[in-house]
Amino acid sequence: MSTETTPAVEKKESLFSKKNRKLxxxxxxxxxxxxxxxxGICSALAIxxxxxxxxxxxxxxxxxxxxxxxxxxxxRNIIPDRIRIIVQLVVIASLVIIVDEVLKAYxxxxxxxxxxxxxxxxxxxxxxxxxxxxxxxxxxxxSMLDAVGNAMGYAWILLAVALVREVFGSGAISFPGxxxxxxxxxxxxxANGGFYENNNLMILPPMALITVGVIxxxxxxxxxxxxxxx
Amino acid sequence: MAFNKNxxxxxxxxxxxxxxxxxxxxxxxxxxxxxxxxxxxxxKKMMNxxxxxxxxxxxxAVEPVFAEYVTERISIDSEGRQVNxxxxxxxxxNAEDPxxxxxxxxxxxxxxxxxxxxxxxxxxxxxxxxxxxxxxGKGLWGPIWGYVAxxxxxxxxxxxxxxxxxxxxxxxxxxxxxxxxxxxKGKKINKVAPHxxxxxxxxxxxxxxxxxxxxxxxTSKGVGEMVDRTMGIYLKYFQSAPKxxx
Numbered sequence: 001m002s003t004e005t006t007p008a009v010e011k012k013e014s015l016f017s018k019k020n021r022k023l024x025x026x027x028x029x030x031x032x033x034x035x036x037x038x039x040g041i042c043s044a045l046a047i048x049x050x051x052x053x054x055x056x057x058x059x060x061x062x063x064x065x066x067x068x069x070x071x072x073x074x075x076r077n078i079i080p081d082r083i084r085i086i087v088q089l090v091v092i093a094s095l096v097i098i099v100d101e102v103l104k105a106y107x108x109x110x111x112x113x114x115x116x117x118x119x120x121x122x123x124x125x126x127x128x129x130x131x132x133x134x135x136x137x138x139x140x141x142x143s144m145l146d147a148v149g150n151a152m153g154y155a156w157i158l159l160a161v162a163l164v165r166e167v168f169g170s171g172a173i174s175f176p177g178x179x180x181x182x183x184x185x186x187x188x189x190x191a192n193g194g195f196y197e198n199n200n201l202m203i204l205p206p207m208a209l210i211t212v213g214v215i216x217x218x219x220x221x222x223x224x225x226x227x228x229x230x
Numbered sequence: 231m232a233f234n235k236n237x238x239x240x241x242x243x244x245x246x247x248x249x250x251x252x253x254x255x256x257x258x259x260x261x262x263x264x265x266x267x268x269x270x271x272x273x274k275k276m277m278n279x280x281x282x283x284x285x286x287x288x289x290x291a292v293e294p295v296f297a298e299y300v301t302e303r304i305s306i307d308s309e310g311r312q313v314n315x316x317x318x319x320x321x322x323x324n325a326e327d328p329x330x331x332x333x334x335x336x337x338x339x340x341x342x343x344x345x346x347x348x349x350x351x352x353x354x355x356x357x358x359x360x361x362x363x364x365x366x367g368k369g370l371w372g373p374i375w376g377y378v379a380x381x382x383x384x385x386x387x388x389x390x391x392x393x394x395x396x397x398x399x400x401x402x403x404x405x406x407x408x409x410x411x412x413x414x415k416g417k418k419i420n421k422v423a424p425h426x427x428x429x430x431x432x433x434x435x436x437x438x439x440x441x442x443x444x445x446x447x448x449t450s451k452g453v454g455e456m457v458d459r460t461m462g463i464y465l466k467y468f469q470s471a472p473k474x475x476x
Binding site: 077078079080081082083086087090094097098101102104105106108109112 | 235236240241244245248249252255256259260263266267270271273274289
């Protein structure tokens with residue numbers, strides 16, 4: 001879990017002050033939950049076969065994250081210290097169940113695809129990590145920004161990985177309502193007498209890990225401050 | 231702060247109030263969404279039955295397609311006697327309607343088979359009589375289920391769809407993919423001594439067995455077991471059914 005905690009805001013401060021804006025932008029790069037803190041890897045591997053699924057998962061995490069951070073932040077002064085982890089868990093679990101139930105009622109197809117992973121949100125360490133490290137010590141406003149920032153940091157990695165995997169694994173991207181959009185002419189595919197074959201390895205979980213690894217590599221090559229001194 | 235938020239009493243009260251509140255919120259949400267979820271499940275069931283006879287359908291427009299192809303909904307008892315039969319549109323509130331028999335629940339229940347009834351869906355496609363049998367069984371991690379369609383000889387498999395709850399992605403979960411389901415077509419259920427199996431990859435398959443998934447042995451075996459066990463019950467009906475004579 002992250003060790004970074006921002007001290008409670010003392011005097012009244014604009015919601016979008018420089019410090020607060022940093023809450024939004026930091027998790028995108030310098031303290032990205034996946035590539036720097038290496039949290040939430042499990043769902044990043046499991047849910048990135050299709051861009052569509054990654055988008056849904058990101059939205060669900062965004063919702064649970066904002067809800068969890070704001071609720072815990074509102075309750076931060078009344079939560080007994082000794083059961084704070086349990087309280088956080090209850091908040092997250094309830095929000096996740098709400099997401100799950102609503103999806104089951106309004107979007108059963110998506111709910112089926114996400115069935116296992118919706119439950120995995122509860123154990124997504126990014127969410128617990130932010131509640132413990134940030135929301136417990138900060139006001140709801142900054143907590144919300146922190147949640148949005150971290151969810152976005154999570155989302156863009158998920159999307160990047162999903163994009164790579166779906167394009168090379170399936171040779172197409174499927175959009176809801178539109179179906180699959182192929183990038184290459186049908187005749188190029190090996191099955192139709194062409195030379196191109198989709199890489200099935202991309203669909204399998206190991207390639208997600210490798211793709212995340214490549215993203216970390218690129219990120220560190222560009223952002224020298226992330227490199228540990230040894 | 232006026233009160234000591236770390237005292238035992240406060241901690242207990244906080245926990246109790248929290249649990250009651252969360253419980254109330256979740257229970258009311260679950261109750262209010264239940265009808266929609268039930269409707270979605272019924273729709274999914276219709277889609278699966280249609281999938282077994284190879285008729286594509288889409289959410290939101292399933293019922294008319296279902297009514298067009300599925301001519302009769304039959305329930306039989308464990309001795310193969312017909313208990314009930316219904317045509318026309320599905321009534322989700324009528325417990326007598328064979329469509330509403332929850333085979334998954336029956337599979338889990340400890341009641342003896344003689345107290346249960348088993349649904350069968352008679353369909354017509356391109357002038358051919360087809361029979362769809364729901365099957366339920368155990369995978370590696372949780373329940374697996376499916377629908378197997380038989381041709382009018384009540385012996386040859388016309389098509390099959392399978393699904394699962396929590397099988398391993400890439401291994402056992404592949405039972406819901408077309409490449410696993412396609413070989414079922416044309417296979418036979420054995421009318422004399424029912425045995426139908428999903429065998430290990432590479433092993434020679436007969437009329438009564440299908441190639442399994444490498445790395446998904448337990449799930450594959452579960453599929454074989456559930457098809458074999460369920461067909462054992464329906465065979466009694468098929469052998470006595472008037473249409474089976476031809």
